[in-house]
Amino acid sequence: MKRFRWDAAVGLLGLALLLVGSYLGLFEAPAERHMGDVQRIMYVHVPTAWNAMLVLTAAFIFAIASVWTGKPKWDAVMTGATEAGVVMGALLIAQGMIWARPTWGIWWDWDVRLTTTLIMVILYAGILVLRSFVEDSDRRATWSAVAVIIGYVDVPLVYFCVRWWRSLHQIQSTPETVSSAMIVPLRINSFAILFIAIWFVAQRARLELARRRAEEVAPPPRRDRRQAEETNP
Amino acid sequence: MNERRRRVIVTLIALAVSAGVLGYLAFGGIGENLVYYWSPTELKASGEQAVGASIRLGGLVQPGSIERDPDGLKLRFSVTDGVESVRVAAETVPPAMFREGIGVVVEGTLRTDGWFETHRLMVKHDNEYAAPGEGQELDMKELMKSMQFDESDA
Numbered sequence: 001m002k003r004f005r006w007d008a009a010v011g012l013l014g015l016a017l018l019l020v021g022s023y024l025g026l027f028e029a030p031a032e033r034h035m036g037d038v039q040r041i042m043y044v045h046v047p048t049a050w051n052a053m054l055v056l057t058a059a060f061i062f063a064i065a066s067v068w069t070g071k072p073k074w075d076a077v078m079t080g081a082t083e084a085g086v087v088m089g090a091l092l093i094a095q096g097m098i099w100a101r102p103t104w105g106i107w108w109d110w111d112v113r114l115t116t117t118l119i120m121v122i123l124y125a126g127i128l129v130l131r132s133f134v135e136d137s138d139r140r141a142t143w144s145a146v147a148v149i150i151g152y153v154d155v156p157l158v159y160f161c162v163r164w165w166r167s168l169h170q171i172q173s174t175p176e177t178v179s180s181a182m183i184v185p186l187r188i189n190s191f192a193i194l195f196i197a198i199w200f201v202a203q204r205a206r207l208e209l210a211r212r213r214a215e216e217v218a219p220p221p222r223r224d225r226r227q228a229e230e231t232n233p
Numbered sequence: 234m235n236e237r238r239r240r241v242i243v244t245l246i247a248l249a250v251s252a253g254v255l256g257y258l259a260f261g262g263i264g265e266n267l268v269y270y271w272s273p274t275e276l277k278a279s280g281e282q283a284v285g286a287s288i289r290l291g292g293l294v295q296p297g298s299i300e301r302d303p304d305g306l307k308l309r310f311s312v313t314d315g316v317e318s319v320r321v322a323a324e325t326v327p328p329a330m331f332r333e334g335i336g337v338v339v340e341g342t343l344r345t346d347g348w349f350e351t352h353r354l355m356v357k358h359d360n361e362y363a364a365p366g367e368g369q370e371l372d373m374k375e376l377m378k379s380m381q382f383d384e385s386d387a
Contacts, residue, residue: 030364034330039362067244070236104355105328111269142243149247153254164259166269166291166381168338173360181364 011199014192021188029182038102042182045095046173047190051197052088055081056124056155058201063148066141072212073205075141078148079131080204082124084197089121104168112161113169120158123151137212270338272382273317276349283343290319290341290349291357293376296333312337312349315377321349330356334371336379 025043032039059081066074096114097107108114127147134140162171175183270291276283295311295318302308308323321339331337336359341351359379 033363033365033367034332035358035362042362064244064248067240067247070240102328103330103358105330106353106355109355112267146243146247149244150251150254153251153258156255157258160259165267168269168355168357170358170360170379171381173362177359177361179362179364179367182362 005202007199007202010195010202014195014197014199017188017192017195021185021192024188025182025185029185030179032179035103038099041095041099043185043189044193045092045099046186047193048088048092048095050190051193052085052092053155053159054194055088055197055201056085056120056152059085059124059148060152060155063145063152066145067149070138070141072137072141072209075145076205076208076212077201078145079128079208080201082127082144082148083204084200086121086124086128087200088193088197089117089124093117093121109168111168112165113158113167116154116158116161120154123154124148127151137215272314272380273312273319274314274382276319276343277317284345285342287340287342289338290321290343290351291336291338291380292318293373293380294331294333294335294337296371296373299333308354312339314380314382315373319343319349320347321351323351323354325352325354327354328356330358334373334376336376 022043025040029040029043031037059078062074062078062081065071066078093114096117101107127144130147131140131144134143159172161167162169178186270289271279271283273290273292276288276290290312292312292314295313298309298311298318298320300309306324308325308327309320310323311318311320313319321341323339331354336357338355338357339349339351340353340355341349343349357379359376
Protein backbone atom coordinates (compact mmCIF):
# COMPACT_ATOMS: atom_id res chain seq x y z
CA MET A 1 0.00 0.00 0.00
CA LYS A 2 1.25 3.43 -0.84
CA ARG A 3 1.77 5.72 2.11
CA PHE A 4 0.40 9.22 1.93
CA ARG A 5 3.37 11.50 2.52
CA TRP A 6 3.46 14.90 4.20
CA ASP A 7 4.84 16.62 1.11
CA ALA A 8 1.92 15.40 -1.02
CA ALA A 9 -0.41 17.17 1.42
CA VAL A 10 1.67 20.33 1.09
CA GLY A 11 1.64 20.01 -2.70
CA LEU A 12 -2.12 19.51 -2.89
CA LEU A 13 -2.63 22.53 -0.65
CA GLY A 14 -0.40 24.45 -3.06
CA LEU A 15 -2.48 23.39 -6.06
CA ALA A 16 -5.70 24.37 -4.29
CA LEU A 17 -4.25 27.77 -3.37
CA LEU A 18 -3.06 28.25 -6.96
CA LEU A 19 -6.63 27.74 -8.15
CA VAL A 20 -7.98 30.26 -5.63
CA GLY A 21 -5.23 32.84 -6.25
CA SER A 22 -5.48 32.54 -10.02
CA TYR A 23 -9.27 32.81 -9.90
CA LEU A 24 -9.00 36.02 -7.85
CA GLY A 25 -6.26 37.32 -10.15
CA LEU A 26 -8.09 36.55 -13.37
CA PHE A 27 -11.67 37.42 -12.41
CA GLU A 28 -11.81 39.49 -9.21
CA ALA A 29 -8.80 41.82 -9.37
CA PRO A 30 -9.14 44.90 -11.60
CA ALA A 31 -7.42 45.10 -14.98
CA GLU A 32 -4.40 47.41 -14.85
CA ARG A 33 -5.34 50.94 -15.98
CA HIS A 34 -2.87 51.00 -18.92
CA MET A 35 -1.83 47.39 -19.48
CA GLY A 36 -5.30 45.91 -19.17
CA ASP A 37 -5.57 42.13 -18.91
CA VAL A 38 -1.95 41.52 -19.92
CA GLN A 39 -0.89 42.60 -16.44
CA ARG A 40 -2.64 39.56 -14.95
CA ILE A 41 0.34 37.38 -15.86
CA MET A 42 1.98 39.11 -12.89
CA TYR A 43 0.01 36.78 -10.59
CA VAL A 44 2.16 33.87 -11.70
CA HIS A 45 5.28 35.71 -12.90
CA VAL A 46 6.17 37.47 -9.64
CA PRO A 47 5.48 34.42 -7.40
CA THR A 48 7.52 32.26 -9.80
CA ALA A 49 10.41 34.73 -9.59
CA TRP A 50 10.37 34.89 -5.79
CA ASN A 51 10.18 31.14 -5.41
CA ALA A 52 12.80 30.39 -8.07
CA MET A 53 15.26 32.55 -6.14
CA LEU A 54 14.09 31.02 -2.86
CA VAL A 55 14.60 27.39 -3.92
CA LEU A 56 18.01 28.23 -5.40
CA THR A 57 18.94 29.88 -2.10
CA ALA A 58 17.83 26.66 -0.39
CA ALA A 59 19.98 24.70 -2.88
CA PHE A 60 22.94 26.90 -1.90
CA ILE A 61 22.43 26.15 1.80
CA PHE A 62 21.94 22.42 1.11
CA ALA A 63 25.12 22.46 -0.99
CA ILE A 64 27.13 23.90 1.92
CA ALA A 65 25.66 21.24 4.22
CA SER A 66 26.46 18.58 1.62
CA VAL A 67 30.17 19.38 1.22
CA TRP A 68 30.54 20.10 4.91
CA THR A 69 29.02 16.83 6.17
CA GLY A 70 29.16 14.52 3.15
CA LYS A 71 25.72 13.15 4.02
CA PRO A 72 23.69 11.86 1.03
CA LYS A 73 20.46 13.48 2.25
CA TRP A 74 21.88 16.97 1.71
CA ASP A 75 23.01 16.06 -1.78
CA ALA A 76 19.52 14.74 -2.50
CA VAL A 77 17.64 17.86 -1.38
CA MET A 78 20.20 20.05 -3.14
CA THR A 79 19.49 18.20 -6.38
CA GLY A 80 15.76 18.58 -5.87
CA ALA A 81 16.03 22.30 -5.17
CA THR A 82 18.36 22.85 -8.14
CA GLU A 83 15.98 21.07 -10.47
CA ALA A 84 13.00 23.00 -9.14
CA GLY A 85 15.00 26.20 -9.68
CA VAL A 86 15.73 25.32 -13.31
CA VAL A 87 12.10 24.49 -14.05
CA MET A 88 10.85 27.66 -12.38
CA GLY A 89 13.53 29.78 -14.03
CA ALA A 90 12.51 28.52 -17.46
CA LEU A 91 8.84 29.19 -16.67
CA LEU A 92 9.79 32.64 -15.40
CA ILE A 93 11.47 33.56 -18.68
CA ALA A 94 8.56 32.22 -20.72
CA GLN A 95 6.01 34.19 -18.66
CA GLY A 96 8.16 37.30 -18.85
CA MET A 97 8.43 37.10 -22.63
CA ILE A 98 4.67 36.70 -23.01
CA TRP A 99 4.21 39.83 -20.88
CA ALA A 100 7.03 41.74 -22.58
CA ARG A 101 5.77 41.47 -26.17
CA PRO A 102 2.60 43.52 -25.65
CA THR A 103 4.05 45.77 -22.92
CA TRP A 104 7.61 46.57 -23.97
CA GLY A 105 6.96 45.84 -27.64
CA ILE A 106 9.63 43.15 -27.84
CA TRP A 107 10.04 39.50 -26.81
CA TRP A 108 13.60 39.83 -25.60
CA ASP A 109 16.45 42.27 -25.13
CA TRP A 110 19.86 41.87 -23.53
CA ASP A 111 19.23 44.01 -20.46
CA VAL A 112 20.83 42.97 -17.13
CA ARG A 113 17.76 41.37 -15.59
CA LEU A 114 16.94 39.22 -18.59
CA THR A 115 20.56 38.28 -19.21
CA THR A 116 21.37 37.33 -15.59
CA THR A 117 18.15 35.29 -15.40
CA LEU A 118 19.03 33.38 -18.57
CA ILE A 119 22.54 32.77 -17.20
CA MET A 120 20.95 31.45 -13.99
CA VAL A 121 18.85 28.89 -15.85
CA ILE A 122 21.70 27.75 -18.12
CA LEU A 123 24.15 27.57 -15.20
CA TYR A 124 21.97 25.37 -13.00
CA ALA A 125 20.88 23.22 -15.95
CA GLY A 126 24.60 22.76 -16.64
CA ILE A 127 25.19 21.63 -13.06
CA LEU A 128 22.47 18.99 -13.46
CA VAL A 129 24.17 17.81 -16.66
CA LEU A 130 27.51 17.71 -14.84
CA ARG A 131 25.97 15.45 -12.19
CA SER A 132 24.84 12.95 -14.74
CA PHE A 133 28.40 12.56 -16.04
CA VAL A 134 29.98 11.65 -12.69
CA GLU A 135 29.57 8.00 -11.79
CA ASP A 136 31.15 7.98 -8.33
CA SER A 137 28.42 9.16 -5.96
CA ASP A 138 30.74 10.91 -3.45
CA ARG A 139 32.55 12.79 -6.15
CA ARG A 140 29.27 13.67 -7.83
CA ALA A 141 28.00 15.13 -4.55
CA THR A 142 31.14 17.18 -3.89
CA TRP A 143 31.56 18.52 -7.41
CA SER A 144 27.96 19.51 -7.90
CA ALA A 145 27.77 21.10 -4.44
CA VAL A 146 30.86 23.22 -5.15
CA ALA A 147 29.34 24.21 -8.50
CA VAL A 148 26.06 25.16 -6.80
CA ILE A 149 27.90 27.28 -4.19
CA ILE A 150 29.92 29.17 -6.81
CA GLY A 151 27.03 29.41 -9.27
CA TYR A 152 24.84 30.97 -6.61
CA VAL A 153 26.65 34.27 -7.24
CA ASP A 154 24.22 34.88 -10.07
CA VAL A 155 21.08 34.67 -7.91
CA PRO A 156 21.58 37.86 -5.82
CA LEU A 157 22.70 39.45 -9.07
CA VAL A 158 19.33 38.62 -10.66
CA TYR A 159 17.62 40.28 -7.71
CA PHE A 160 19.78 43.38 -7.30
CA CYS A 161 20.89 44.10 -10.90
CA VAL A 162 17.82 46.23 -11.62
CA ARG A 163 18.74 48.45 -8.65
CA TRP A 164 22.45 48.61 -9.41
CA TRP A 165 22.30 49.19 -13.16
CA ARG A 166 19.97 50.70 -15.71
CA SER A 167 17.75 48.08 -17.21
CA LEU A 168 14.65 47.64 -19.30
CA HIS A 169 13.07 45.52 -16.60
CA GLN A 170 11.42 47.52 -13.82
CA ILE A 171 12.71 47.36 -10.26
CA GLN A 172 10.85 45.43 -7.56
CA SER A 173 7.38 46.64 -6.70
CA THR A 174 6.37 47.30 -3.12
CA PRO A 175 2.89 47.21 -1.58
CA GLU A 176 2.85 51.01 -2.12
CA THR A 177 3.29 50.71 -5.89
CA VAL A 178 0.74 47.92 -6.40
CA SER A 179 -3.00 48.50 -6.19
CA SER A 180 -4.34 46.96 -2.98
CA ALA A 181 -6.84 44.84 -4.94
CA MET A 182 -3.93 43.07 -6.68
CA ILE A 183 -1.99 42.18 -3.54
CA VAL A 184 -4.21 39.37 -2.22
CA PRO A 185 -4.01 37.11 -5.34
CA LEU A 186 -0.28 37.86 -5.53
CA ARG A 187 0.27 36.67 -1.97
CA ILE A 188 -1.95 33.59 -2.33
CA ASN A 189 -0.15 32.48 -5.48
CA SER A 190 3.23 33.08 -3.83
CA PHE A 191 2.42 30.58 -1.10
CA ALA A 192 0.78 28.27 -3.66
CA ILE A 193 3.92 28.07 -5.77
CA LEU A 194 6.10 27.79 -2.66
CA PHE A 195 4.11 24.75 -1.49
CA ILE A 196 4.23 23.15 -4.93
CA ALA A 197 7.99 23.74 -5.02
CA ILE A 198 8.42 22.08 -1.60
CA TRP A 199 6.45 19.09 -2.90
CA PHE A 200 8.63 18.90 -5.98
CA VAL A 201 11.89 19.17 -4.00
CA ALA A 202 10.83 16.50 -1.49
CA GLN A 203 9.78 14.08 -4.24
CA ARG A 204 12.94 14.64 -6.22
CA ALA A 205 15.12 14.24 -3.11
CA ARG A 206 13.47 10.91 -2.35
CA LEU A 207 14.09 9.77 -5.92
CA GLU A 208 17.74 10.80 -5.67
CA LEU A 209 18.23 8.83 -2.45
CA ALA A 210 16.56 5.78 -4.01
CA ARG A 211 18.86 6.03 -7.02
CA ARG A 212 21.89 6.23 -4.80
CA ARG A 213 20.80 3.16 -2.84
CA ALA A 214 20.24 1.31 -6.10
CA GLU A 215 23.78 2.25 -7.18
CA GLU A 216 25.20 0.84 -3.97
CA VAL A 217 23.34 -2.47 -4.42
CA ALA A 218 24.15 -2.76 -8.12
CA PRO A 219 26.92 -0.33 -9.09
CA PRO A 220 26.90 0.83 -12.70
CA PRO A 221 29.46 -1.04 -14.84
CA ARG A 222 32.85 0.62 -14.86
CA ARG A 223 33.74 2.43 -18.00
CA ASP A 224 36.68 0.20 -18.97
CA ARG A 225 34.58 -2.94 -18.50
CA ARG A 226 31.70 -1.46 -20.45
CA GLN A 227 34.02 -0.56 -23.29
CA ALA A 228 35.43 -4.07 -23.27
CA GLU A 229 31.91 -5.47 -23.47
CA GLU A 230 31.11 -3.23 -26.39
CA THR A 231 34.13 -4.42 -28.36
CA ASN A 232 33.72 -8.12 -27.45
CA PRO A 233 30.05 -8.89 -27.02
CA MET B 234 39.77 13.54 10.71
CA ASN B 235 41.67 14.20 7.50
CA GLU B 236 38.50 13.71 5.45
CA ARG B 237 36.67 16.12 7.75
CA ARG B 238 39.36 18.74 7.28
CA ARG B 239 39.30 18.36 3.50
CA ARG B 240 35.53 18.91 3.46
CA VAL B 241 35.77 22.07 5.54
CA ILE B 242 38.51 23.46 3.29
CA VAL B 243 36.55 22.70 0.09
CA THR B 244 33.46 24.41 1.54
CA LEU B 245 35.40 27.49 2.57
CA ILE B 246 37.17 27.81 -0.79
CA ALA B 247 33.87 27.50 -2.67
CA LEU B 248 32.27 30.15 -0.43
CA ALA B 249 35.28 32.46 -0.82
CA VAL B 250 35.17 32.23 -4.63
CA SER B 251 31.42 32.87 -4.56
CA ALA B 252 31.72 35.91 -2.29
CA GLY B 253 34.71 37.23 -4.22
CA VAL B 254 32.95 37.17 -7.57
CA LEU B 255 29.81 38.79 -6.16
CA GLY B 256 31.85 41.46 -4.39
CA TYR B 257 33.75 42.24 -7.56
CA LEU B 258 30.55 42.56 -9.59
CA ALA B 259 28.85 44.69 -6.94
CA PHE B 260 31.68 47.04 -6.03
CA GLY B 261 34.23 46.63 -8.82
CA GLY B 262 32.85 49.51 -10.86
CA ILE B 263 31.79 47.19 -13.67
CA GLY B 264 28.62 49.26 -13.93
CA GLU B 265 30.50 52.07 -15.64
CA ASN B 266 31.09 49.79 -18.62
CA LEU B 267 27.62 48.42 -18.45
CA VAL B 268 25.42 51.30 -19.50
CA TYR B 269 22.26 49.87 -20.98
CA TYR B 270 21.00 53.23 -22.23
CA TRP B 271 22.20 56.82 -22.32
CA SER B 272 20.25 59.74 -20.96
CA PRO B 273 19.60 62.70 -23.30
CA THR B 274 22.05 64.75 -21.17
CA GLU B 275 24.78 62.14 -21.58
CA LEU B 276 24.09 61.86 -25.29
CA LYS B 277 24.36 65.64 -25.79
CA ALA B 278 27.48 65.86 -23.61
CA SER B 279 29.27 63.29 -25.75
CA GLY B 280 28.84 65.54 -28.79
CA GLU B 281 30.21 64.29 -32.10
CA GLN B 282 31.41 61.01 -30.59
CA ALA B 283 27.89 59.64 -30.37
CA VAL B 284 27.00 60.38 -33.99
CA GLY B 285 26.65 57.29 -36.16
CA ALA B 286 27.28 54.71 -33.44
CA SER B 287 24.59 52.18 -32.61
CA ILE B 288 23.40 53.10 -29.12
CA ARG B 289 20.38 53.05 -26.84
CA LEU B 290 18.77 56.22 -25.59
CA GLY B 291 16.45 56.19 -22.61
CA GLY B 292 14.07 58.70 -21.04
CA LEU B 293 10.46 59.75 -20.76
CA VAL B 294 8.29 60.67 -23.72
CA GLN B 295 7.89 64.44 -23.45
CA PRO B 296 4.18 65.32 -23.10
CA GLY B 297 2.88 67.11 -26.19
CA SER B 298 5.79 66.02 -28.37
CA ILE B 299 4.20 63.05 -30.16
CA GLU B 300 3.55 63.57 -33.87
CA ARG B 301 2.30 60.89 -36.19
CA ASP B 302 2.42 60.95 -39.96
CA PRO B 303 -0.98 60.91 -41.67
CA ASP B 304 -0.04 57.61 -43.31
CA GLY B 305 0.78 56.24 -39.86
CA LEU B 306 4.24 54.96 -40.76
CA LYS B 307 6.39 57.60 -39.11
CA LEU B 308 6.38 58.58 -35.49
CA ARG B 309 8.20 61.54 -33.97
CA PHE B 310 8.57 62.42 -30.31
CA SER B 311 11.03 63.82 -27.79
CA VAL B 312 12.81 61.80 -25.14
CA THR B 313 13.61 63.78 -22.02
CA ASP B 314 15.45 63.30 -18.73
CA GLY B 315 14.09 66.54 -17.28
CA VAL B 316 17.17 68.54 -18.28
CA GLU B 317 17.82 67.81 -21.94
CA SER B 318 15.66 66.27 -24.60
CA VAL B 319 16.37 64.56 -27.91
CA ARG B 320 14.05 64.40 -30.90
CA VAL B 321 13.42 60.84 -32.04
CA ALA B 322 12.31 59.68 -35.47
CA ALA B 323 10.89 56.18 -35.30
CA GLU B 324 9.89 54.00 -38.22
CA THR B 325 8.19 51.33 -36.25
CA VAL B 326 4.80 50.50 -34.84
CA PRO B 327 4.94 51.42 -31.14
CA PRO B 328 3.49 49.03 -28.55
CA ALA B 329 0.03 49.93 -27.22
CA MET B 330 1.63 51.16 -23.98
CA PHE B 331 3.40 54.00 -25.80
CA ARG B 332 2.07 57.36 -24.60
CA GLU B 333 3.05 60.73 -23.16
CA GLY B 334 5.14 60.50 -20.01
CA ILE B 335 6.05 56.82 -20.31
CA GLY B 336 9.63 55.57 -20.13
CA VAL B 337 11.13 54.41 -23.41
CA VAL B 338 14.41 52.91 -24.56
CA VAL B 339 15.14 53.43 -28.25
CA GLU B 340 17.91 51.67 -30.13
CA GLY B 341 19.42 53.42 -33.10
CA THR B 342 21.82 56.16 -34.16
CA LEU B 343 22.20 59.86 -33.62
CA ARG B 344 22.20 61.79 -36.90
CA THR B 345 24.37 64.84 -37.56
CA ASP B 346 21.23 67.02 -37.53
CA GLY B 347 20.59 66.04 -33.90
CA TRP B 348 17.72 63.65 -34.57
CA PHE B 349 17.87 60.16 -33.13
CA GLU B 350 16.76 57.56 -35.64
CA THR B 351 15.35 54.28 -34.36
CA HIS B 352 13.91 51.03 -35.65
CA ARG B 353 13.54 49.46 -32.23
CA LEU B 354 11.29 51.24 -29.76
CA MET B 355 10.91 49.63 -26.35
CA VAL B 356 8.58 50.82 -23.63
CA LYS B 357 10.07 50.74 -20.14
CA HIS B 358 7.32 50.08 -17.67
CA ASP B 359 7.79 51.33 -14.10
CA ASN B 360 7.01 49.27 -11.01
CA GLU B 361 3.51 50.69 -10.50
CA TYR B 362 0.35 48.74 -11.13
CA ALA B 363 -2.89 50.59 -10.59
CA ALA B 364 -6.57 49.90 -11.06
CA PRO B 365 -8.45 52.09 -13.56
CA GLY B 366 -9.08 55.56 -12.11
CA GLU B 367 -6.24 55.41 -9.60
CA GLY B 368 -3.57 58.12 -9.71
CA GLN B 369 -4.34 59.61 -13.10
CA GLU B 370 -2.23 62.76 -12.84
CA LEU B 371 1.03 62.88 -14.77
CA ASP B 372 3.93 63.60 -12.42
CA MET B 373 7.05 63.73 -14.60
CA LYS B 374 9.41 64.01 -11.64
CA GLU B 375 7.97 60.91 -10.03
CA LEU B 376 7.96 59.04 -13.34
CA MET B 377 11.58 59.98 -13.98
CA LYS B 378 12.66 57.88 -11.00
CA SER B 379 11.98 54.73 -12.98
CA MET B 380 14.72 55.68 -15.45
CA GLN B 381 17.39 55.34 -12.71
CA PHE B 382 19.45 58.25 -14.00
CA ASP B 383 20.60 59.42 -10.53
CA GLU B 384 21.66 55.99 -9.30
CA SER B 385 23.74 55.30 -12.37
CA ASP B 386 25.37 58.73 -12.39
CA ALA B 387 26.44 58.44 -8.77
